[in-house]
Amino acid sequence: MIVSEPYRKRMFITLCVIGLVGIATLALAAATLGTLIKRFDSIVSTPITSKPKLNSTLAETIRIEDLMTHLRQLQRIADESNGTRAINTRGFNETVNYIEKYLNEQGTLLKVTRETFKIRNFAIATDPILLSLINGTEKNYTYSSKLARSDFTYAIYSTEANFSDYVPLINIPNFGCAKNEWQNTQGFAALVKAGGPCTYAEKGILAGKNDVKALLFYNDGETNANLAPISVRLRETNKLPALYLSYAAGQALANATLSTLVMVKLSIQLQNLEDFPVDNICADTTDGDVTQTIVVGSHSDSVPAGPGINDNGKDIVLVFK
Template identity: 30%
Template sequence: MRSAIIVALAAAASAASTPASLLKRQYHAAKPRLTADALKAHITAENLLAGSQKLQDFADAHPNNTRVIGSPGHNDTIYWLKSELEALDYYDVTLQTFSLVAMVSGQINAVIIDGANTTAGLLEYSASGAVTAPLVPVANLGCEASDYPAEVAGNVALISRGSCEFGLKSALAGSAGAAAAIIYNNAAGGFNGTLGVPPRPEGEYLPTVSISSELAATYLDAISGGATIDATIDVTTVVQNTSTSNVLATTRMGDHSNRLALGAHSDSVAAGPGINDDGSGTVGVLEVAKALSKYHVNNAVTFGFWSAEEEGLIGSTYYVENLPANESSQIRAYLNFDMIASPNYVFGVYDGDGDAFNISGPSGSTQIETFFEDFFESAGVNSTPTAFTGRSDYGPFLTANIPAGGLFTGAEVLKTEEEEEMFGGEAGVALDICYHAACDDITNLNMFAYELNSKAIAAAVATYATSWEGFPARNTTTVSRRSVVTDQMRKRKQPRHHGHRHGGCGHVPKASQ
């Protein structure tokens, strides 16, 4: 016993006298070598579903069942992510806190048109109010003050979607004296959206809701025939100053001058808990972060869980704009995962080279797109390009000329017959019928898509955390981040078909117009 004690004391003394740099090298050396197969093996449907249930529990524990920024459900999400990452003892974890105006709650009390209760959506940042007045159609698309006739004063403006922001339409209607606004879709079905963070120079927002094009057509026909259509709009919203935080976790080991960054947004809209949008990306990225902590990395990795994406990419923009220039140049690429478990899914890969949608990303974005295409091909499933519009959290990274890419399984757009053939599911039905709605809950997940996309995240992290071989060096001098592929250069990219189909149960850009 005495000899054992002496040995233990000697070992402790040796450790105490060992330089911190040597201990760090020994700690790193103790981790096994990272491979894509090893990291993918840690990703399981069971763990993904458990993480999603945790987010559902956060929403359910409070009134309104939401994880919108400023709500208790979202604050619980932030501190859970921080706790989970700190417990790994592998990352430097920080909260990056900022302030903004947010709609922390909102509900429709009544929308009654022509005497009938009407299905409508509440546009985020709508003002509160209760109004009963005739509908007055607005000319054109309601993007100019001259589109609003004098008779709109004191009444409810009926405005078509299209061409300009919802917020501009609501503000112009208010400036024209309208008491409320209804924006109707310019395609089949209804929609949800945001007016954007106030204030606007054109004026204050009105109580504003959305309806389908089909409903609007009946009202417009009746009004053109001389009828008066009365509408009751009664909504209650709470819009206030609040603070929120990004959760950032960077590996302590690895080359920090050749970093990989990846992320997902942690917030939902006010309408629901956001378990697919973007709880799926949040949990998928978190599970990869947990798995990575078991391995040695050659290149550092930063995981970002962005807040206030639904308010206009505010959290990711805040992060990128506050990066010192030397740190920004150290990020070799950014990967984004916003909605990876849509019930009527497609396997969408951001179109980094611009061949499909005529807009390309910075040098390196092509390689990211090819990586994910190859991943799905090796898994025996199809993939399809998705527009690289900058309307999720990769947008600010593109603005900073950082190569980017990622995955997306779809939002409110309808699945095409070709996509049904490629991916299963149901043509003519939204890729996510619960997009920005109360039903985006724990039942709104396709677990096959969820697990495979999360394994794709793991494969990409393992690859780039090991080596950037074959990846172009960062261009930190060119100001322009994106290019349009000319007709002469452009060769229309086709979705990848591999002869396999997987049934779904069962994004549009988040900018609102």
């Protein structure tokens, strides 16, 4: 093959250009790598600083023994009140007295006020009843105060109910948190799954606005802790009978509504009780800038089933400090 002289020159120039570009690329890569190595070395060589130390003066004011002294007193109060400090018990009232006394003993550092308000008392008179009728088969669900053994329980602030006839059951889509999920529910008992971006009380309000006959909540079954029925609280102004079902019972009813008519009947009888007082204790510092206020608080009651030393006794005594 014969190559002309001009062509040889063009080829030589092209090869030179390619060579120069390659050399420049290698140089740039080497420079970049060198920079990265330097940065990596600087990161590795930088000593790791320790976490800032706590304010020693503040830390010294909190002593475990002081906290335990208060917790022992709360335990004593619970022991003298059938093992509980729940609201509407002697244990709760004595807890509030103890808190008020301790805060007042801090001298002029705090201005302590006690506020009393009343809340609706609630208790069932007899065990509630829940029946279902599916394809001619009637089922009587198990109620027990031991929720792990129960198919259902009642919702706090449920109204009374004594259905003489069965009413149709409708399964509310999603979680019953949106208005459009309650369309065409008038006259039905509504089956509502746990969860969603709203509270049970808010679901109850939506149900009431749509003239639902009754509310049947049920657990979501997402974990073993979400299988049994649980105790939930509706608004004190709730106007609907409401029960809470286990995941197994609720999901079985939900599945049945997909293919057939499901009917339910329920009975809830309540005790006729007067409202009872509940106290709050507030303590304001007597100095400082009122426009720069920090609020620290905790609830002072326990659940009915225990003394509440962890929930929420520990936080009561931490607020003391």
